[in-house]
Amino acid sequence: MTHISDFKVFCRSLLESLPYGVMILNQQGLILHMNRNMSFMLNITEPEAENVSFRDVLPREISRTVQQMVDDTTSYGFVMDRRISVNVAEKAEVLMAMSGSILRDEEGQPAGITLICREMTATRELDRMRELDKLKDDFISSVSHDLKNPLSSILGFSDILLEMAKEKDLSEETEYLQIIRQESRRLSGMIGQMLSLARIESGMLHLKVGKVVLKEVVSEVLKVLSVQSKGKHDFRAEMDDEIPELWLDREEISRVIMNLVSNAMKYSPEGGPVTVRGFVRGENVHLEVHDKGIGMSEETLSHMFEKFFRETGGEAQRVPGTGLGLVITKGIVEAHGGTISVESAVGDGSVFSVILPLWLRDKKPSA
Amino acid sequence: MTKRILIVDDDRNIRGLIRKVLEREGKYEVAEAEDGKAAEEKLAGFRPDLVVLDIQMPGEGGYETCMHIRSLAGRKKIKIVGVSGVSGKIGDAIMTALGADYFFEKPFNNSQFTHKIEELLEEVEA
Ligand SMILES: Nc1ncnc2c1ncn2[C@@H]1O[C@H](COP(=O)(O)OP(=O)(O)OP(=O)(O)O)[C@@H](O)[C@H]1O
């Protein structure tokens, strides 16, 4: 950077040096910037296609795809690797993957959309993506239908049987039926987790936002979990009254808090304090979950947000889990425009911090 | 008068479950259909006050059936309750847009289900 003193020049040269096509649009669809790779990939001949609408410079069918990308990015916050094909003049059709995300200004308000395009000539990658794509579709729809139906029958009928057994005072039957019901609820929870993950990964996590009082959600979650903990843990909520109502998906944010607090509980097997702290700092709302449990090694810290990662060898291995909780948590937090981080040391407990931007006070995420 | 409920689901066990749950209430007349086509054929004869409608069914699915029922000109409005494994938020949004009165994601809770049905049927004039 030593020779580039002007930050603008630096940014431009950075964009030009990327091996991807990059196009930045404002909210009206005007092209704010497009690097040369992008003009080449989309077959645009205009030398300086800036400050014009993409609708005026792109070939009709690409324009349609870009419009779709813009719409989907606006409503979901981001779009991952949508495949598009472009007929570049006489050349055969070229397959590309396009991703989109929201561009925000200093106040965190949506200011436009960044589209990134990469060519997928490498057939290996293409095949892999096709495979993944198929898996994703099949997975979400078949899990929904083929697993939830039998599970509904098991849960529903065991509930009825349980009522019948209770009416007839059959204590042994009641006990076994309670186990069936409890375990099928657990199974149902796991399936729910897998589906959440699949939705997050395919960019299909639809946020249903409304005004949420975080303090209420925290106390609801703590109420549920303190029943589960059976008095072993000391749950505390220290939520600042300064925290404004935020536009959030209540159900998803509740899942975030539920995942973090149940980890805090699970990974302090000896019991101890679990504290949820909420406050406003600068332009953000902080939500922290503190525990005095087993803590995490450097190794665990560097992998904990990976799918199906679970610590092996340590104390954590004895605690049951699927290793999806944190991946989902992170996905939900990011879909709201927030971030998540951790501080921890073995034997010293952990602190998970969720940071949500204060602009969620007045604005819906990604709207 | 006894209220009539039509259960539409391709899964026989789910139909059996919903029938059992409703019959335990002791005040409904229940009929079943295994897909959208069969449901539409039963409408005129059975004249349900409420239809419990699955979404993913082979052949004609729940969305189409929902639209069909809403397109019928009738003297009274049939209540529609969607029940599906489709994600709650998506199912709810689509079914509401198509004119359904309520949506349950599978697996649903028996007593919440019967409460809602009762509530909806109270709105139907006898
Ligand atoms: N509060 C905590 N203290 C110590 N270790 C933790 C804590 N939270 C998470 N971990 C570590 O990170 C790993 C991943 O956590 P994650 O919540 O994603 O999965 P899980 O708890 O194993 O399973 P589940 O999907 O059921 O939540 C855990 O297996 C554990 O090793």
Ligand SMILES: [Mg+2]
């Ligand atoms: Mg967990």
